[in-house]
Amino acid sequence: MAKETDLRWSDLEPEEETLLKELGVPIGGRPVCPPLDLLQAFHSGALSGALRRHIGGHVEHCRVCQILSRDFAAMDVPLTKEEDARIRARVFKAHSGRQQLRRWQFLWLLIPAVAAAVLAVIAIWMHVGRQNHARQLASSAPPPQSLAAGSPVFTLEKPPVALSVPLLMRGRQAYAAALSSALEPYEAGDYSSAVKRLDPLARKYPQRAEALFYLGVSEIFEANYGAAAESLKRASAVARGSLASECRWYLALAELHAGQPANAAATLEILCEAAGVYQKRACAGLKELSSKNKASFSR
Amino acid sequence: MWDFDNIYRAHVDSVFRYALSLVGSRSLAEDLTSEAFLALLRHRDKIDEARLPAWLFTVVKNRVVDHHRRRTTEQQYADRSKSDQDKPAFPAFDAGLLEHKSLKPVHRVCLTLRYVHGMTRLEIAETTGLSETQVKGHLQYALEILRKVLVKDSSG
Numbered sequence: 237m238a239k240e241t242d243l244r245w246s247d248l249e250p251e252e253e254t255l256l257k258e259l260g261v262p263i264g265g266r267p268v269c270p271p272l273d274l275l276q277a278f279h280s281g282a283l284s285g286a287l288r289r290h291i292g293g294h295v296e297h298c299r300v301c302q303i304l305s306r307d308f309a310a311m312d313v314p315l316t317k318e319e320d321a322r323i324r325a326r327v328f329k330a331h332s333g334r335q336q337l338r339r340w341q342f343l344w345l346l347i348p349a350v351a352a353a354v355l356a357v358i359a360i361w362m363h364v365g366r367q368n369h370a371r372q373l374a375s376s377a378p379p380p381q382s383l384a385a386g387s388p389v390f391t392l393e394k395p396p397v398a399l400s401v402p403l404l405m406r407g408r409q410a411y412a413a414a415l416s417s418a419l420e421p422y423e424a425g426d427y428s429s430a431v432k433r434l435d436p437l438a439r440k441y442p443q444r445a446e447a448l449f450y451l452g453v454s455e456i457f458e459a460n461y462g463a464a465a466e467s468l469k470r471a472s473a474v475a476r477g478s479l480a481s482e483c484r485w486y487l488a489l490a491e492l493h494a495g496q497p498a499n500a501a502a503t504l505e506i507l508c509e510a511a512g513v514y515q516k517r518a519c520a521g522l523k524e525l526s527s528k529n530k531a532s533f534s535r
Numbered sequence: 536m537w538d539f540d541n542i543y544r545a546h547v548d549s550v551f552r553y554a555l556s557l558v559g560s561r562s563l564a565e566d567l568t569s570e571a572f573l574a575l576l577r578h579r580d581k582i583d584e585a586r587l588p589a590w591l592f593t594v595v596k597n598r599v600v601d602h603h604r605r606r607t608t609e610q611q612y613a614d615r616s617k618s619d620q621d622k623p624a625f626p627a628f629d630a631g632l633l634e635h636k637s638l639k640p641v642h643r644v645c646l647t648l649r650y651v652h653g654m655t656r657l658e659i660a661e662t663t664g665l666s667e668t669q670v671k672g673h674l675q676y677a678l679e680i681l682r683k684v685l686v687k688d689s690s691g
């Protein structure tokens with residue numbers, strides 16, 4: 237498969253090639269100007285530190301970059317109907333989901349009443365046949381699961397769809413567009429559809445962490461923990477920066493749920509050793525796991 | 536009372552334009568705009584409508600700043616071209632050519648994105664919000680102009 241950088245000018249036409257030669261522009265050369273996203277970020281003051289100095293140093297002397305930023309602003313192509321429809325779909329899907337949640341929230345008020353009724357039934361039941369009741373409870377108990385997975389340290393939170401600027405860099409737009417569309421069911425909380433949409437994408441782009449990450453998380457929500465651990469392991473291997481920690485955290489959760497505490501501990505150790513948003517939780521999780529281990533040994 | 540639909544319609548265009556000015560990519564601006572409105576939904580109880588759209592702009596900007604802050608110069612910029620460092624660098628595209636009086640901003644943007652940044656027509660379309668056919672048309676027109684300038688220069 238061609239590397240991303242080799243895709244440059246894959247659609248070059250003969251007359252263009254002729255003109256480029258006349259202009260002395262080598263075909264397939266390396267751009268010396270910073271990409272547009274960095275230029276715009278620089279002009280809007282969104283850059284800091286070395287990056288700001290680096291881009292600023294170039295822009296100060298490069299007339300081509302100055303003209304590009306000026307002209308890009310002057311083009312002013314308004315929000316298209318299609319773009320508006322896509323934004324609307326994302327925002328309003330979440331909005332209606334929230335409202336439905338609000339509508340159902342009143343059910344919580346019924347809990348005390350339901351609890352009282354259940355207690356009454358149980359009391360009568362126990363009175364009628366204690367032995368029988370105990371046998372029934374045992375048969376309906378959930379399958380044994382790692383205790384640690386139920387601990388508050390390991391609460392499963394849905395990671396929001398976080399964008400990453402490099403995703404939209406040159407050559408990645410096709411992946412970004414496919415990903416953004418495949419994430420619609422994920423955002424709407426339909427994890428079974430999310431798995432179906434993300435799985436082919438993760439196969440097509442095995443070097444891209446995002447599709448694998450959201451696939452793994454969706455699989456956790458679908459209680460398919462073994463598959464989740466596999467997806468998240470692959471995601472961790474290719475992810476960089478904060479996404480890598482995120483992949484590892486959810487990998488640890490998947491491993492715990494899948495009944496692989498030793499693997500989970502190894503994953504948590506990596507997180508606990510490196511600075512990052514999951515460091516504290518990972519260290520706390522490790523402690524909890526080891527105390528569980530000691531408890532089971534001394535038992 | 537909150538009328539979210541009204542609020543969305545009143546501000547979506549300006550939030551999108553603002554996001555676009557920050558990131559120079561329409562698909563990314565689309566994501567940022569969605570995220571800003573989703574954040575507004577999450578915090579609706581705490582936000583006074585009078586603070587809009589400034590609050591939405593702040594959400595957008597913070598995300599962009601945050602993203603760039605997390606990455607170093609090396610990751611952001613140098614890494615992008617590391618894989619083709621063995622290839623020759625473009626000579627700076629002649630800015631004088633770009634400033635020809637027959638070229639409009641849209642032509643210059645298409646020319647620069649294609650011949651300085653090396654984008655395909657599809658990528659230019661995605662970046663600018665033009666259709667691929669429009670991009671092709673603008674590039675053809677701009678190339679005609681450049682060709683004329685070149686012929687004139689070599690003959691004069």
Ligand SMILES: [Zn+2]
Pocket residue numbers: 268269270294295298299300301302
């Ligand atoms: Zn430049």
